Amino acid sequence: MAQDSIAVVDLDRCQPDRCNYECSNYCPPNRTGKECIVTREAAHDEGEPFEGEPDQIQISEEICLGETCGICVEKCPFDAIEIINLPQELEEDATHRYGENSFALYGLPIPEKGKVTGLLGPNGIGKSTAVKVLSGEITPNLGDFEDPPSWDEVIDQFRGTELQDYLQGVRDGDIEVARKPQYVDQIPEQFGGETRQLLESADERGVVDEIAERLSITPVLDQDIDSLSGGELQRVALAATLVQDADFYFVDELTPYLDIGQRVAAARLVRELAEEQNRAVLVVEHDLAVLDLLADSIHVAYGRPSAYGVVTDPKSTKKGINEYLRGYLDNENMRIRPEAIEFEQHAPRPVSEADTLVDYPDMSKSYGEGEFSLDVEGGSINRNEVLGVVGPNGIGKSTFAKLLAGGLEPDEGDVDLGLDIAYKPQYVEADQPMRVDAFLSSITDEFGTSYWNTEIAQPLQLERIMEQNLPDLSGGERQRVAIAATLSKDADLYLLDEPSAHLDVEQRVLATRAIRRYAENHEATVMVIDHDIYMIDLLADRLMVFDGEPAEYGHASPPQEMRSGMNEFLANLDVTFRRDENLGRPRINKPGSQKDEQQKREGEYYYT
Ligand code: ADP
Ligand code: ADP
Ligand code: SF4
Structure with missing residues (x-):
């Protein structure tokens, strides 16, 4: 019992x-x-x-x-x-417990040869713990940390399940594991030198050049690791994992800092490794559109972060994601969230009488002969709106923001906007040795007022981390502090670059709500650059689309309503979405499928 x-x-x-x-x-x-x-x-x-x-x-x-x-x-x-x-439905004993009054993990995901298995759940729910068990780094103690069982007793516990053979392999040291860490930002601290050296030292399969090409990192192979951007590091870290010759690959988040094109390319590569090389791959991923594309089946992990976590039996990817979004797990008979997460099946209605914050003219900017250049079509930004900004990395989105802020002069176009912009960069650094509460109170006088607590601290779940030091925060915590700090400033325009990075699904929804409410209640205008299409759907009132050739030239369309914006953006990417018949959840169509071709003919890429 x-x-x-x-x-x-x-x-x-x-x-x-x-x-x-x-x-x-x-x-x-x-x-x-x-x-x-x-x-x-x-x-x-x-x-x-x-x-x-x-x-x-x-x-x-x-x-x-x-x-x-x-x-x-x-x-x-x-x-x-x-x-x-603990939920009454939980019949089993813990798989592992770190010690007296510490975190307990129940259940384990089941890696399967030739398959990509997804693990979907909040941060702090035991995903890394599960991986350490599956890789042999931790011998599971079945909850008995005082008198831990032997491996044979552990295997006995899993006798007759699909995990038995796998765990025997772990016990005998027959399982080779390759693992991509969650926080790639830390790689330069652990590894100096050229990118190529790092990759070649890991390259047991002799495939560095091919994988680098597929992930479009060939141009940076001769650069030093510490000169790479976050998006480049993410792909280098993935490459360094996939080039190893292992039985079990673990990828802890594939998508942070990658644009949609890069996400889809990375997902395809991981799928091929599983299918063509017959390897077992386990992925943790919070971008649900990408997880849907990537995984053959998923386990949901639920419980209470940093207290206990339960890994469910595998579900089909579609069913698992739907149950997760609905907040109710059918087989487990378990509510994991009070309400469902819902998407706009139809594009939001165009706002008729909007108050304009700014009209900006046609502008162009080049960083010099042969360098990146940007053309902006004039448009207007409304007060109180959340404007989604989409487009590949390196296409001029930050350049545009700097033009609005007046920090950068256009070559053509007469602007004197001088908008006061509060900016959250894509890569959040937090190395000042300062507590979170001290940092936030240095930004706003409203810190600690009941208004600020309700609008900012609660929805961004800051209460429990107020007393921590900035450098000790996890990536998701750092992200939430940075969003709070940006929204707490006094500005005409709030610009958030990739707020979804390192947030789990729950936190994305909460952050979305906080940002929207803040815009509405504060008469604030917020521009959100993000590559998680679900987050953009939940968040944006209108859309601004960038296209062009990354690092060469960019073009910015004026802000437009969601339907036409999504159509323009997804047409550039050549990707269509259909709606899941049960929940209306957007799912990427298989290229060339009947739905894909029909929607392309009709020009309806997203809201069908
Ligand atoms: P996730 O990967 O889902 O974010 P983890 O498996 O890293 O979660 O951690 C789950 C919980 O276990 C966290 O609260 C963490 O603090 C705790 N934990 C991790 N390692 C140890 C350890 N060695 N001793 C005690 N607690 C630990
Ligand atoms: P995004 O925000 O869409 O990722 P950016 O506006 O940051 O794109 O950059 C667009 C391109 O301009 C990139 O190739 C970048 O390397 C280049 N770039 C940015 N700032 C400068 C600069 N000060 N001098 C030269 N090139 C720059
Ligand atoms: Fe004691 Fe706390 Fe348990 Fe109550 S909940 S019995 S106070 S340990």
Whole structure:
């Protein structure tokens, strides 16, 4: 029988010298003389070496009354405790638990030869933990961290399932693993030198040149790693993984910093590796249009981030994504979100009487002879609107923003806009040794007001990270802080470059809502550059489309309504979307399929 509740103590937050053990003083079992909440030292076996702070607390899950009590959770001034009733439907024991009152993982994804398996779930839900188990880096303890079982006992637990053979391979050291890390920004710190050297040192399959060509990174092979942009690093990291000769490939996010063309090219390459080389690939991906294209089947991971995570049995990709969006898992009989995520089946109605923020004229800008040049068709931007901006990387989107801001003079076109622009760049750096709350309060006087908390801090889930230092934040946390900082400024126009990067699906939806509400309530105008087509659909009132030849020349169309904008953009890419019959979710059509050809004939690429 699996246990029915777990207690999780965040040891980074538990600070007994500042609270006088409010938790244990009020814990009902403690008050009747039981030892439910004790110090870690008291719970500790004598003679064993001690790691960490002995005076921090430990909670006995056997004695604890569970979530309905929750008194300690309320009493702890540092939000260090979580008491969570596990879903009753969860029949199994944990696969792995890091220790007393630590994160617990239930279930495992099943890698399959010749297939791409997706893993869809929030950050902090145990995806990397699962991969460490599958790669043999962690021997799973089945929840018994005090007296861990042997590999044979673990395999026994999975006997008769598809994982048995695989885990035997892991035990015998027969499984070679190649892995692309989530945060590619850190690669230059770990590896100096030329890109080609990095790739060749990993190249066990002898395919560097071919893969570099497919990912369009040939031009940067002779550049130093530390000179690459985020989008280039992402593709180099993927290449360095795919050139290895492994049984099991793990790709932790494929899409951050890539434009749609690059996303689709990368997805095709990963599929080919699985199909043609008969390898097992597991991908974590939050861009659902790309996951749909990429995976043969998916596991959904749900639970409570940083407390526990459950990996479901595999589902068909279509069913899994639909259930995830609907917020309800059928087989598991489990609600994972109060409401469904819904898309516009029909383009939003054009706004009739919009108040104009700015009219800008035709403009052109070249960075010099033989350098990049941009042509902008004049247009207008409305007050209170969220304007989606789409187009490949290197096509002049930031150049356009600088023209509006007056930081850059056009060669042609008479502008004196001087708009005050608040800008969130694509790559968010946060290396000042400063706490999140100090950083944000240095930006706005509204910091901490109930208005700011409701409009910014809550939807961007900042409360739990306020006391952390900027350099310690994960990529998703850093992204949310950067969005908050940008929206908190006083400006005419807010420009967000790829706010979706490193956010999980849930966080994308919340950030979308925060941005939209902010625009509406603040009479703010927001331009959002993003390559996640779902996010653009959820977010934008109108669309501005860039096309051309990246790094050579770019052309910007005036802002237009969503339907014509999507049609123009997707026609450039030669990609059409159909609607899933159940949920109206947009799905990429197979090139050359009947639907694809019909929609192209009719010129309806997205809203059919
Ligand atoms: P994901 O990959 O889904 O973001 P992870 O598997 O990295 O999630 O982490 C899940 C949880 O496990 C996190 O709360 C993390 O803090 C915790 N965790 C990871 N490694 C350890 C460890 N060695 N000891 C204790 N807790 C850990
Ligand atoms: P996007 O925002 O669409 O990715 P950018 O406007 O940043 O595109 O850049 C468009 C092109 O102009 C890129 O090839 C970039 O390398 C080049 N570029 C940007 N700034 C300069 C500059 N100051 N001097 C020369 N080239 C530049
Ligand atoms: Fe004690 Fe459990 Fe109640 Fe916390 S939730 S006060 S540990 S019984």
